[in-house]
Amino acid sequence: MHLPLASLALAMAGRAAAQDHTLGFIGCSMAENVATGYVAAGGQRMWGPYGTGGAVVQSWTNSASASWRSFDAQAAKYGLPTAVWVQICIFAQAGVSYDEVNQLIANAREHAAPDAEIYISGQPLYEGGATCFLAGQGGAELTDEMAARAGEDEALNVTYVGKFWLGNVEVADGCHANAAGLTALGAQALEIFG
Numbered sequence: 001m002h003l004p005l006a007s008l009a010l011a012m013a014g015r016a017a018a019q020d021h022t023l024g025f026i027g028c029s030m031a032e033n034v035a036t037g038y039v040a041a042g043g044q045r046m047w048g049p050y051g052t053g054g055a056v057v058q059s060w061t062n063s064a065s066a067s068w069r070s071f072d073a074q075a076a077k078y079g080l081p082t083a084v085w086v087q088i089c090i091f092a093q094a095g096v097s098y099d100e101v102n103q104l105i106a107n108a109r110e111h112a113a114p115d116a117e118i119y120i121s122g123q124p125l126y127e128g129g130a131t132c133f134l135a136g137q138g139g140a141e142l143t144d145e146m147a148a149r150a151g152e153d154e155a156l157n158v159t160y161v162g163k164f165w166l167g168n169v170e171v172a173d174g175c176h177a178n179a180a181g182l183t184a185l186g187a188q189a190l191e192i193f194g
């Protein structure tokens, strides 16, 4: 059947609306950077930023933590998410273990709709191998390796979405995105999540 363009646009808008805010996320300020850029780019499926600054892995390992309570508040507002993006984000000293990654995934399932799809990634990597001082030398790379490992682990049933990138001129403070970085991360998230 041949749909006139206007009806096609309407149908697509309808589909987008039905998906609005159905993708929850966990992570730290770096996830907030992604969400901020995503919303600015017109992304609708994923939640906007909701105050996850400083919420590294250990903020999410306890399913009853303050971070999960703020996640639940978002879910109460938008409905239980049918998909969750788990961003692994660390402070250098605490790091992350694979057990902790497993716990984050289990907790995400517990706080989302039944059979929710789980996406996973590390925190953004830096062009030219630059380091985020908060995550420490090799820290961002470690989070990406953990995410990729989880994606290959069939028992976990999660989808590794690949690497997020920040260019040299897109970093504000040695870790976080500046305005150009927010735009770059938002575009990457839109590409990945729609």
Ligand SMILES: *[C@@H]1O[C@H](CO)[C@@H](O)[C@H](O)[C@H]1NC(C)=O
Pocket: 115, 116, 117, 118, 157
């Ligand atoms: C794997 O996850 C999908 C959602 O992404 C879900 O529909 C499916 O039931 C899960 N499979 C198993 C074996 O748990």
